[in-house]
Amino acid sequence: MAEILEIQEEHHTNLLPTPDNGEGGEKTAMNISYGKTMMWYFLLSDAFTFSAFLIAYASIRLAQAWWPNPNLVFKSFPGLGHTNAPLAFVSVMTFILILSSVAVVRAVQEGHRMNQKGVMLWMIGGIVGGAMFLGCQAWEWNHLIAEGLRPFYNPFGPDANGVTHLVEEHMAVSPGPIAFGALFFGITGFHGFHVFTGVCINIWAFFATANGTFQRRGHYEMIEKVGLYWHFVDLVWVFVFLAFYLM
Amino acid sequence: MQTTTVHETHADVHVHGPGHGGGHHHTETFISKYIFSLDHKTIGKQFLIMGMAWAIIGGFMSVLFRVQLGWPDETFPVLERIFSTWFTDGKLNPEAYYSLITMHGTIMVFFVLTASLSGTFANVLIPLQIGARDMASPLMNALSFWFFFIAGVVMFASLFLPTGAASAGWTIYPPLSALPQTSPGSGNGMTFWLIAMVLFVASTLLGGLNYVSTVLNMRTKGMTMFRLPLTVWALFFTAIIGILSFPVLVSCVVLLIFDRGLGTSFYLSNIVIGGKALPYAGGSPILFQHLFWFLGHPEVYIIILPAMGMVSEILAVHSRKPIFGYKAMIFSILGITVLGFIVWAHHMYLSGMNPFLGSVFTLFTLLIAIPSAVKVFNWLTTLWRGNIRITPPSMFAIGFVSMFISGGLTGIWLGNSTIDIQLHDTYFVVAHFHIVMGIAAFFGMFAGIYHWFPRMFGRMMNETMAYIHFAITFIGAYLIFWPMHFIGLAGVPRRYYSFNEIEAFSQYGDLNKLISVATIIVFLGQFLFLVNFFWSMYRGRKSVQNPWQANTLEWTSPIEGIHGNWDGELPTVHRWPYDYSRDPNSDIDFIPQTVPLTEEEKKDKIHH
Numbered sequence: 001m002a003e004i005l006e007i008q009e010e011h012h013t014n015l016l017p018t019p020d021n022g023e024g025g026e027k028t029a030m031n032i033s034y035g036k037t038m039m040w041y042f043l044l045s046d047a048f049t050f051s052a053f054l055i056a057y058a059s060i061r062l063a064q065a066w067w068p069n070p071n072l073v074f075k076s077f078p079g080l081g082h083t084n085a086p087l088a089f090v091s092v093m094t095f096i097l098i099l100s101s102v103a104v105v106r107a108v109q110e111g112h113r114m115n116q117k118g119v120m121l122w123m124i125g126g127i128v129g130g131a132m133f134l135g136c137q138a139w140e141w142n143h144l145i146a147e148g149l150r151p152f153y154n155p156f157g158p159d160a161n162g163v164t165h166l167v168e169e170h171m172a173v174s175p176g177p178i179a180f181g182a183l184f185f186g187i188t189g190f191h192g193f194h195v196f197t198g199v200c201i202n203i204w205a206f207f208a209t210a211n212g213t214f215q216r217r218g219h220y221e222m223i224e225k226v227g228l229y230w231h232f233v234d235l236v237w238v239f240v241f242l243a244f245y246l247m
Numbered sequence: 248m249q250t251t252t253v254h255e256t257h258a259d260v261h262v263h264g265p266g267h268g269g270g271h272h273h274t275e276t277f278i279s280k281y282i283f284s285l286d287h288k289t290i291g292k293q294f295l296i297m298g299m300a301w302a303i304i305g306g307f308m309s310v311l312f313r314v315q316l317g318w319p320d321e322t323f324p325v326l327e328r329i330f331s332t333w334f335t336d337g338k339l340n341p342e343a344y345y346s347l348i349t350m351h352g353t354i355m356v357f358f359v360l361t362a363s364l365s366g367t368f369a370n371v372l373i374p375l376q377i378g379a380r381d382m383a384s385p386l387m388n389a390l391s392f393w394f395f396f397i398a399g400v401v402m403f404a405s406l407f408l409p410t411g412a413a414s415a416g417w418t419i420y421p422p423l424s425a426l427p428q429t430s431p432g433s434g435n436g437m438t439f440w441l442i443a444m445v446l447f448v449a450s451t452l453l454g455g456l457n458y459v460s461t462v463l464n465m466r467t468k469g470m471t472m473f474r475l476p477l478t479v480w481a482l483f484f485t486a487i488i489g490i491l492s493f494p495v496l497v498s499c500v501v502l503l504i505f506d507r508g509l510g511t512s513f514y515l516s517n518i519v520i521g522g523k524a525l526p527y528a529g530g531s532p533i534l535f536q537h538l539f540w541f542l543g544h545p546e547v548y549i550i551i552l553p554a555m556g557m558v559s560e561i562l563a564v565h566s567r568k569p570i571f572g573y574k575a576m577i578f579s580i581l582g583i584t585v586l587g588f589i590v591w592a593h594h595m596y597l598s599g600m601n602p603f604l605g606s607v608f609t610l611f612t613l614l615i616a617i618p619s620a621v622k623v624f625n626w627l628t629t630l631w632r633g634n635i636r637i638t639p640p641s642m643f644a645i646g647f648v649s650m651f652i653s654g655g656l657t658g659i660w661l662g663n664s665t666i667d668i669q670l671h672d673t674y675f676v677v678a679h680f681h682i683v684m685g686i687a688a689f690f691g692m693f694a695g696i697y698h699w700f701p702r703m704f705g706r707m708m709n710e711t712m713a714y715i716h717f718a719i720t721f722i723g724a725y726l727i728f729w730p731m732h733f734i735g736l737a738g739v740p741r742r743y744y745s746f747n748e749i750e751a752f753s754q755y756g757d758l759n760k761l762i763s764v765a766t767i768i769v770f771l772g773q774f775l776f777l778v779n780f781f782w783s784m785y786r787g788r789k790s791v792q793n794p795w796q797a798n799t800l801e802w803t804s805p806i807e808g809i810h811g812n813w814d815g816e817l818p819t820v821h822r823w824p825y826d827y828s829r830d831p832n833s834d835i836d837f838i839p840q841t842v843p844l845t846e847e848e849k850k851d852k853i854h855h
Contacts, residue, residue, distance in 0.1 A: 023817050025378075026466040034383040034464040038456045045452060045490045052498035052538055056513065059534050152510035152526070179529045182511035186502065 039225045043232045046194075050236050053190060057183050057243055064177045068156035070245050072164040078139055090245050093136040094237065097195075100129020101234040104202070104227045111220025116209060119223060123206040126230060130199040137192050141185070154180040184244060191240050194233045201226055285385035288808050290392050291370030292703060295696070297392075297399065298363020299777065304403075305354035308347045310770050315339040317763025319745045319756075332411075341744045345414035346432050348742060350406065352417030353440070357447055358402070360550040360688045362395045362454075365489070368553055368695055369458045369482045371703060375801035376476050378467025378818050380811045383460045387453045394450035398443045405439035413440035416742065418543065421514040421535050425506045428520055438507070441500050448493045455493075458486035467800075469820030473577075474840065476799050476824045477570060480577050481556020484584045485549050491588070492545035499538035506530070533598055540591035547684045548587040551651075552580060554691020555622060558644045560824075561698050562626055564797045565641035566633030567836050569825035572625040579618035579625075586615045596664040597671045605664040612662035619655055623648065634828065634836070638795070639713035643694035646721050647687050653725075654683025657732065672742075675735025678728045686724045693720070693776070700780075701794045705806050706787030712779040719772030726765035730758045798824045798839045822848075 029037065061067055071086040078089070103125030110118030148155035148168060156164050157172030165171035205226045214220045284290060311330070314323065315338070322337025333343035370388065374381055382388045405412040414432025415424035419440065427434040462475070462483045475483075502513040506527075514535040515527035563570040570576060592600060592608040626648045635641065657679040660666050670676060693716075700708050735741075739752045746752035746759075793802040800820070804812045818841045826838040 023380075024468050025817070026468065026470050029463040034460040037460040037463055038383070041456050041459055041487075041490050042452070045456075045494045048491055049494035049498050052495040052541070053502075056498070056502060056534055056538065059537075060513065060529065060531065063531060064529060151505065152512070177529050178512055182505065182509070182513060186505060186511070186513075190501070 033221060035221065035225055036228070039228050043228065046232065047236075050190075050239070053187050054239060054243055057187060060179045060183065064179065066158050066162065066177065068154070068176050068180055069164040070247075073144075073156050074140075074245060076143055087245055089136070089140065090241065093133055093140075094241055096129050096136065097133045097234055097237055100126045100133065101231055103129060104230045108220070108224050108227045111214070111223040114215065114220070116212065116215050119209045119214075119220060120206060123202060123209060123223070127199055127202045127206060130195055130202060130230075134192060134195055134199065137188065137195075141188075144184075149181045149184070151182045151185050152178055154178050156180065187240055188244065191233070191236055194236065198230050198233045201229065283389065285381070285389050286810055287370045287374050287382050287385065287388060288703065290388055291367050293392050294363050294366030294370060294395070295703075297396065298359050298367060299780075301354050301358040301363065301399065303773070303777075305351050305359060306770050306773065308351040308354070310767055311339065312344055312347045312351070313763040313766040315344055315744070317760045319747050342411055342414060342431050344744050345416075345430070345742075346406075346412040346436065349414050349416050349419075349432070349440075350402075350412050353402070353413070355685065356417060356546065356550070357444070358395075358399060360685070360692075361489075361546065362447065362450065364550065364553050364688060364692050365458075365482065365485055366392065366395065366454060367692075368478070368557060368699075369454065369486065371699060372478050372801065373458055373461050373482060374465070375702070375804055375812060376479050376799050377462060377465060377470050378800050378813075378820065379461060379465035380813075380817070382457050383465055384457055387457050391450050391454035391457065394446050394453060398446035398450060401439055401443040401446065405436050405443070408435050408439065410434040410436055412436040418539060419503070420539075421503060421506065421532050422518055425503060425515055426518070426520065426525075427507070441504055441507075444500055445497060448497050451489050451493050455486040455489040458482060459490065462486075467817045467820060470800075470840075473574070474820055474823045476556075477559040477573070477576055477580075478553075478556040481552045481559070481580055484580050485552045488545045488549050488552070488584055488587065492542045492549075495538055496542035499535060499542070502538075503535065533595070533600060536595050536598055537592065540594045541588075543594065544591040545587045547680070548583055550684050550688045551691075552583070554647060554688045554695075555580070555651075557691050557695040557698070558626065558647045559622075559629075560799070561640045561644040561694050562629050562648075563825050563827060564698075564795050565638055565644070566630050566635045567827045568629055568633040569827055570625065571628040571631075572621070573823065573825060575621055576625055579621040582618035582621075583615060586611060586618070590615060593662055593664070593667075596667045602664070609662060609664045613659065616655070616659055616662075619651075623652055623655070638697075639708065639710055639717065640694045640698035640795075642714070642717045643690050643697060646717065647690040647694060649721075650682050650687040650690055650724070654679055654681075654687060658683060669738065670735060672740055673735035674731040674739050674741055677741050678731035678735060681731075682724070682728050686728070690720075693717075696780070698795065699801075700783065701790035701806065702801050703808075704784050704787070705790055705808065706783050706785075707790050707794060708783040708787060709779050712775050716772060716776045716779065719775070720769060723765050723769035723772060727762050727769065730762055734758060793839075796837050798826060798837050800840055803839065803841055 028034070032040075074090055075084050075086045076089065077083050077085045103122045107119050107122035107126060110122060147166060154176040155167045155172075157167050157174045157176040159165050159171050159173060164176070167175050205223060208214065208222065209220075214222055280286075281289065284293075311326070311333075314326070323334070324337045326339075327334035327337050330343075333340060333347075339347075370382070373379075410431040412432060413419065413424070413436040414430055415437065419437070423429050424433055424437050427437075462479060466472075466475075502511075505511040506513050506515055510526075512527040512530040514532050515525070515530040516532075518525045518527055559570055559576055590608055590612045592604060593612045596605045596608075630645070657675070661670060661676060661679055697708055697713055700706070734755050737752075737755070739746070739755060743752075746755070790806055792806050795802075800818055803818050805814065820840045821843045822838065822840055824840050828836045829838060830836075
């Protein structure tokens with residue numbers, strides 16, 4: 001018995017087939033499977049897409065003489081009417097997204113333990129969190145559109161002292177820079193599209209788990225890959241949040 | 248005891264892996280074998296055939312507009328009869344002229360030299376040269392081709408729109424491309440162009456992710472990274488450049504689509520058309536140029552690196568010498584890859600960008616000359632005192648080196664922001680980039696096709712036709728582009744429809760005629776290649792297993808091409824791929840990668 005183990009150990013370093021081509025081969029880069037390699041490179045590529053958008057945002061915004069104050073634009077909260085709660089709602093949104101990421105971390109962990117029920121439970125958490133985030137985003141978009149924000153028009157303009165006001169309330173002397181709406185809808189929309197695809201993928205992963213696909217396969221690597229995408233979407237939000245709400 | 252254990256482990260893992268064991272023979276229909284194939288060799292051929300079709304279309308477009316530039320006063324009723332929508336009174340319409348140069352650039356840069364060049368050779372060569380049964384994900388690989396195909400359908404359809412194809416140049420600078428009222432081609436033609444390019448990027452991404460993960464994860468036993476042939480190294484870095492730069496084109500194009508469709512002002516500001524002020528404000532066309540060239544410049548390396556990789560391999564094989572400076576070649580590819588990402592603004596010296604930024608980009612641009620020169624010297628030293636075999640692949644590979652030197656030297660001129668003030672947007676630029684990345688990449692592609700044709704189709708191409716093809720293309724290409732340097736130095740701007748009204752430029756009419764005649768001859772010469780290609784596919788001399796006596800793994804796989812590439816076990820690699828002419832006393836001047844090291848070789852540790 002000990003002999004066999006020793007031989008297997010030896011094979012592990014020399015001849016043991018790697019899982020990737022099933023027939024043995026050279027050590028893979030970083031010792032990860034081709035699926036994860038692909039996911040990492042895809043995320044790198046997607047990071048470049050978002051970077052390009054955020055750089056476009058920075059370059060356009062810095063060229064403007066005046067920019068709306070986010071504390072005075074994003075101050076509403078659902079169900080509270082004309083309230084002044086700067087950034088409160090977006091903080092809730094962000095918190096929900098982070099919680100959903102935590103749930104997916106737990107799903108991956110349960111996957112390592114080969115616990116099918118656990119993976120299913122925590123994936124539901126991830127899906128619900130993502131769906132809630134999308135719902136919040138829909139409300140926020142709806143609210144801003146109701147206030148008059150469009151990709152080609154920005155009602156948040158400066159008053160005589162440069163303080164942000166809605167044009168409709170006759171406080172602002174002129175509409176604000178029109179790039180504001182275009183950038184806001186464009187970039188949060190592109191991020192929201194990523195969240196939406198992420199939720200769809202998570203739902204697929206949930207059903208695949210429920211069907212026992214990964215249990216039969218002997219590993220839950222797919223949940224890890226799905227999780228990588230989900231954390232990436234979460235991470236991108238941090239930058240979008242920074243750009244639009246905090247700066 | 249030991250063998251049993253090995254066997255069991257082997258079988259067990261085999262079940263879970265996605266590998267396609269050799270010797271499996273599925274019943275295949277014509278459609279599953281040739282059309283919706285998942286086999287990397289077939290997908291490679293699909294890319295090649297599509298690329299050839301696109302090259303003919305794109306090349307013919309250049310003939311049409313060269314006819315206009317060569318004989319601006321003549322009329323061509325024959326052409327009008329065939330292309331009635333593009334010609335009026337026997338003359339090419341200016342709108343059609345701009346559509347043709349736009350589509351010529353788009354087709355050649357993206358469809359032929361990006362998708363087809365990488366698509367063909369990454370697909371055919373990566374699995375065969377690293378010892379894999381197929382790509383990491385054959386399905387994604389097939390999807391990559393079909394996205395490319397659909398992108399092509401959309402782009403081709405745009406030629407038949409009543410308002411014409413996109414006409415803002417292949418770089419589609421706004422505001423021209425953003426506002427349909429500026430030119431007919433900026434209407435639906437531009438919309439089709441943008442949709443086609445988004446599909447195209449999806450194709451590039453699917454292919455690129457696959458190439459990278461295949462190289463990293465599917466190498467056979469003994470095939471360490473530093474035993475990879477230079478073709479694989481080049482295709483690997485090409486894929487990485489594509490993965491990192493094409494997404495930025497997506498961002499760039501998406502914002503342009505918003506400007507066109509949603510009334511946003513990302514790239515537009517303070518525009519007056521026909522006396523009417525448009526509502527756009529706050530955007531920047533220079534932002535577009537930055538985003539575009541962040542792809543656009545790495546794009547030229549996406550085009551040239553695969554050609555460089557193939558030329559390195561082919562020169563070593565056909566001069567029967569180890570490649571000179573194998574690691575220097577790899578690190579110069581890496582250097583080009585990294586530097587290629589930080590030189591994009593040298594296309595924008597005269598865009599209104601800060602001149603200080605221009606000098607930073609001048610510095611990085613000139614630095615790229617170093618890895619490029621390392622490669623050139625390594626090719627020349629590989630040829631130096633080699634036992635050179637004159638064959639079609641070696642002729643085209645040497646032709647590549649010639650073109651790359653000629654075009655590379657003018658790159659040093661253009662990289663300087665001060666000299667660029669005179670040369671920007673002149674025919675000097677046209678000559679430079681056509682020679683260094685257009686013709687050179689085509690030469691690399693031809694070298695690759697002549698070299699790996701027996702690997703792809705099991706037959707040899709006709710050498711006589713190949714040499715005539717080489718002579719026409721080599722001499723013709725210099726005849727087309729050499730005079731353009733002088734026209735460009737004189738300040739003649741590119742993209743102009745006619746110089747009749749401009750005395751300073753119309754004096755070059757005779758040179759323009761010469762260029763146009765050469766263009767037509769070179770274009771016709773390519774049909775010789777086509778005839779050779781398709782004739783040899785069916786009637787060519789049957790190839791032996793290893794016709795060029797090369798070391799790389801693809802020549803150990805059965806020449807008729809089987810699904811799974813190798814019957815039985817995958818080959819094991821024991822040495823680097825460039826052991827040529829090691830023993831001067833031996834008749835055999837090559838040692839394939841599968842030959843184990845001798846005891847003596849094990850002692851001296853160089854190159855293994």
